[in-house]
Amino acid sequence: EDGAACLGIVLAIAGIGATQATSLPVFDSLAGVSISALLGAMGLILVRVNHRFLLGHAVDSEITEAIKKILLNQKSIDGVHSIQSQWTGPETFSYKAEVDFDGTFLAAKLMPRYQTEFLKAQKSLDKDLRVLLSWYAEDVMRSAEREIKYIEAQIRKEYPGAEYIELEPMSKDSDRFAIDDGMEAQLKRIEIENLNRYLKSQ
Incomplete structure (x- = not known):
């Protein structure tokens, strides 16, 4: 989770920096899409790891x-x-x-x-x-x-x-x-x- 958060910050900074350097807003949009995909992937991973707690599974x-x-x-x-x-x-x-x-x-x-x-x-x-x-x-x-x-x-x-x-x-x-x-x-x-x-x- 911490690694994903750091990666999201890096993507945001990279997108803003590229947009400022090239004056092309497409880089900012790509950064936003990448961050959204990262958050979605992390959500799926957390659900997969914690599904037994979320669903109240019985102990082994x-x-x-x-x-x-x-x-x-x-x-x-x-x-x-x-x-x-x-x-x-x-x-x-x-x-x-x-x-x-x-x-x-x-x-x-x-x-x-x-x-x-x-x-x-x-x-x-x-x-x-x-x-x-x-x-x-x-x-x-x-x-x-x-x-x-x-x-x-x-x-x-x-x-x-x-x-x-x-x-x-x-x-x-x-x-x-x-x-x-x-x-x-x-x-x-x-x-x-x-x-x-x-x-x-x-």
């Missing part, structure tokens, strides 16, 4: 698949859905995905702290249960937020061009309460096994 599948692999390698994530990506510049892109977080993993991170609180509140549980559950829910959300920040840092470590990352928590069972299914004996046993496994790995 190799990159999106690699990021999905990073997400699925996290203990806190069960699944990744509805991936959307777009180039935002020559080396930068945006990435959005719906992420199914493993609530058992998040619960295991809070268990050492809250198990003590629930045990201490046994005698007054009827009075303190609501506030304990409120604090627990708040800390689950904060744990998810911290996990998202950590995962985003992992992605940017591998792909510094990931300028915008949006990981939207979205469970495949978001329309149901876990406790509705969780009281079934087999599911309850599986949940306890997973919880113990996460607690041992901390």
